[in-house]
Amino acid sequence: MGTVEPQDELTRRRERGRRSQAAFRKRQAQSxxxxxxxxxxxxxNIQRLLDAARGDERPEMLGIFRDLALAAELEVPARISPDEGQPSNIGSMSGETATSDASDPRILFSDCTMANLDNVY
Structure with a gap:
């Protein structure tokens, strides 16, 4: 009476695997x-901000607006055109990939110091 057929056990495991995989795919799709x-x-909302900017805001704010537009892959309006005196902060954002070349190891590891690397091991 307590004996389970090997084929029944295999079928149950396969069905359980199918249900688990389907649930995983559903969660992944929702995410x-x-x-x-x-x-x-x-x-x-970044586009709304760019549309509301008049161009006479502080240079720091215009730089932030430019950086947001570039990060969101939006067109930078002419009134917020790049100012030669204001360097972009895009390269200094952590985890940033919008304007950097990901194949350049100097950019990938620019924020690493020997002290940071010592803590890894």
Whole structure:
């Protein structure tokens, strides 16, 4: 009576695996959808900010607006055109990939110091 057929056990395990995989794919799809929605809202609000900027804001703010537009892959309006005296802060953002060449190890490891590396091991 307590004996389970090997084929029944195998069938149950396969079905459990299918259900688990389906649940994982569903969670992954929901997460991807939520991230895409969040990204769209961020881009929309950055565009609203760019549309509201008149160009007479402080140079620091214009630099931030430019950096936001570049990070969101939006067109930088002419009234917020790059100022030669104000360097962009895009390269200094952690985890930033918008304007840097990811194949350049100097950029990838620019914030690493020997003290930081010593703590890794």
């Amino acid at each position: 991807t959808h939520a991230l895409a929605d969040q990204n769209a809202r961020l881009k929309q």
